[in-house]
Amino acid sequence: MNAPRRTTxxxxxxxxxxxxxxxxxxxxxxxxxxRIGKGxxxxxxxxxxxxAALPPRGIVGSLTSLPLTADGPHFDALxxxxxxxxxxxxxxxxxLKGTDHETVVVLLDGVAAARSACDAHxxxxxxxxxxxxxIARRRR
Amino acid sequence: xxxxxxxxxxxxxxxLAAFLAPPARRPAAVALWLGLAVPVTLGAASxxxxxxxxxxxxxxxxxxxLQLGAAVVVGGAAWARxxxxxxxxxxxxxxxxxxxxxxxxxxTGALTxxxxxxxxxxxxxxxxxxxxxxxxxxxRFVLRAGEHxxxxxxxxxxxxxxxxxxHLPLAIESLWRALGSETIAVPIAVALCSTAAIxxxxxxxxxxxxxxxxxxxxxxxxxxxxxxxxxxxxxQLADVPLTTCFTAAFxxxxxxxxxxxxxxxxxxxxxxxxxxxxxxxxxxxxLFAVAVGAGLVAAGWRRGPRALAADVxxxxxxxxxxxxxxxTFKLLLAPDNDLFVGQASGTMAAxxxxxxxxxxxxxxxxxxxxxxxxxxxxxxxxLSGVAPGARKDPALRAVVVTLAVVLAGYLAVFLxxxxxxxxxxxxxxxxxxxxxxxxxxxxxxxxxRGPHDPAExx
Numbered sequence: 001m002n003a004p005r006r007t008t009x010x011x012x013x014x015x016x017x018x019x020x021x022x023x024x025x026x027x028x029x030x031x032x033x034x035r036i037g038k039g040x041x042x043x044x045x046x047x048x049x050x051x052a053a054l055p056p057r058g059i060v061g062s063l064t065s066l067p068l069t070a071d072g073p074h075f076d077a078l079x080x081x082x083x084x085x086x087x088x089x090x091x092x093x094x095x096l097k098g099t100d101h102e103t104v105v106v107l108l109d110g111v112a113a114a115r116s117a118c119d120a121h122x123x124x125x126x127x128x129x130x131x132x133x134x135i136a137r138r139r140r
Numbered sequence: 141x142x143x144x145x146x147x148x149x150x151x152x153x154x155x156l157a158a159f160l161a162p163p164a165r166r167p168a169a170v171a172l173w174l175g176l177a178v179p180v181t182l183g184a185a186s187x188x189x190x191x192x193x194x195x196x197x198x199x200x201x202x203x204x205x206l207q208l209g210a211a212v213v214v215g216g217a218a219w220a221r222x223x224x225x226x227x228x229x230x231x232x233x234x235x236x237x238x239x240x241x242x243x244x245x246x247x248t249g250a251l252t253x254x255x256x257x258x259x260x261x262x263x264x265x266x267x268x269x270x271x272x273x274x275x276x277x278x279x280r281f282v283l284r285a286g287e288h289x290x291x292x293x294x295x296x297x298x299x300x301x302x303x304x305x306x307h308l309p310l311a312i313e314s315l316w317r318a319l320g321s322e323t324i325a326v327p328i329a330v331a332l333c334s335t336a337a338i339x340x341x342x343x344x345x346x347x348x349x350x351x352x353x354x355x356x357x358x359x360x361x362x363x364x365x366x367x368x369x370x371x372x373x374x375x376q377l378a379d380v381p382l383t384t385c386f387t388a389a390f391x392x393x394x395x396x397x398x399x400x401x402x403x404x405x406x407x408x409x410x411x412x413x414x415x416x417x418x419x420x421x422x423x424x425x426x427l428f429a430v431a432v433g434a435g436l437v438a439a440g441w442r443r444g445p446r447a448l449a450a451d452v453x454x455x456x457x458x459x460x461x462x463x464x465x466x467x468t469f470k471l472l473l474a475p476d477n478d479l480f481v482g483q484a485s486g487t488m489a490a491x492x493x494x495x496x497x498x499x500x501x502x503x504x505x506x507x508x509x510x511x512x513x514x515x516x517x518x519x520x521x522x523l524s525g526v527a528p529g530a531r532k533d534p535a536l537r538a539v540v541v542t543l544a545v546v547l548a549g550y551l552a553v554f555l556x557x558x559x560x561x562x563x564x565x566x567x568x569x570x571x572x573x574x575x576x577x578x579x580x581x582x583x584x585x586x587x588x589r590g591p592h593d594p595a596e597x598x
Contacts, residue, residue: 006589007357008242012245015246015248018360030263075560077298087299087300088280091280091281091292092292096297
């Protein structure tokens with residue numbers, strides 16, 4: 001087989017794999033777009049509304065559905081997507097994992113779960129954005 | 141005013157890229173210049189912004205004027221350089237163009253990838269994981285914090301790796317400030333341009349190093365990595381701009397050797413600048429700088445110690461402006477890296493010698509290589525054959541040695557990481573393989589028999 005024909009065959013093979021993988025990727029991405037269209041975004045919007053009720057800067061604690069584990073707070077913070085969402089939406093506040101702070105933002109699944117977690121950690125709700133998203137303070 | 145503020149960093153980036161590598165009047169050379177201009181634009185914007193934040197403060201007026209003034213000065217210098225020395229020297233290659241149907245096929249593949257990329261960007265408009273956790277968050281933090289912008293690098297925010305260099309966050313923040321809006325269009329545009337630049341660098345590099353006939357297959361191969369184009373490209377991770385810098389350095393390294401001992405030296409400042417920009421993007425770039433040093437030595441030792449020292453000096457000259465910014469950041473703001481903090485050397489050695497860790501890394505790497513898909517490149521080399529003289533090619537030697545040192549460094553990091561190994565591999569292996577995917581394609585570009593190479597004997 002001569003060299004130009006080999007290059008042509010290589011191109012056809014590469015493009016065939018490319019089209020296959022990219023079309024699969026496009027299909028998967030399109031499903032994500034449709035899922036978002038069905039309303040998975042409001043959680044971030046609820047967190048965004050907390051900004052007006054929080055101080056402009058400083059440090060707040062956080063309570064999310066991922067508990068602290070034996071791997072330690074650093075690893076837990078690295079692997080907690082809800083903490084990352086809180087930090088992303090509430091910057092320039094610094095959001096840390098745990099309830100050892102005067103103000104704590106809570107992000108849990110549902111109002112009941114958030115309220116009962118506040119009771120368990122002796123926190124008082126001061127602002128409720130609904131859907132398990134709220135601001136709490138330590139009970140005095 | 142907004143148009144000027146937005147145009148200023150772009151004009152500065154184009155001027156800097158033209159000063160570093162004045163393009164010849166050929167489509168591939170122009171494409172290479174544009175591909176190089178993307179990381180240079182982002183790098184210059186973030187470095188100037190960093191200096192401005194430190195010296196003048198976030199709200200001081202005149203940042204756009206500074207960028208515009210710098211663009212005029214550098215543009216003038218680029219014009220003077222071109223008048224005096226001409227365009228960048230390039231290898232002598234067969235100029236026969238690829239058949240139009242091949243160009244059309246590769247373009248169709250690239251457009252399909254663009255479609256997947258657009259859907260993925262729409263599905264994750266704020267980016268994925270690290271984009272939310274680190275880069276876009278830090279850009280928001282600096283923009284919103286005003287005079288307290290240093291809080292964005294507070295060591296207590298361990299989840300957001302405050303020791304990571306601020307290239308991407310400050311580039312995004314400076315563009316937001318220019319636009320007067322915290323729009324998600326900016327990080328999306330940065331991610332898309334960085335992704336497109338990788339394709340431009342490899343496709344144009346192939347045309348310049350081997351001739352236009354090899355460019356379609358190189359372009360198709362580099363955009364053919366599903367994870368690369370759709371998940372990472374649209375995910376707004378710093379790994380994509382990092383890969384752009386890696387790719388620019390690899391391509392310039394290859395062109396330096398292919399252009400010839402003396403004329404090719406003009407590419408060395410490009411190698412240095414791209415390498416330093418990689419280090420300004422992510423900490424992996426520091427390892428890359430060591431790897432590029434090894435690649436320069438591997439290719440340049442045959443020219444003798446004096447010529448090798450001159451080569452390294454030219455690369456360092458290209459790296460210097462960025463290195464100043466990086467050292468300043470590491471000295472003034474960055475906390476220690478969590479990979480090494482509190483780790484005893486004995487513990488690290490015990491981890492590195494653990495057979496189970498080696499086994500886990502091997503299993504995940506195999507998984508990643510299958511996902512890449514490395515078999516496409518193996519098929520390309522098998523179908524095309526190896527170019528005559530490839531074994532003694534200094535360009536191939538430089539690129540392969542650099543790539544090998546990068547991969548060895550990544551292996552070493554996995555061996556000693558204090559974090560749970562399986563988790564670390566799961567979240568990072570595809571990103572690390574993304575860094576080197578264009579380099580694998582570039583190795584193939586330099587290695588395979590081209591359509592105009594002489595026939596095999598017999």
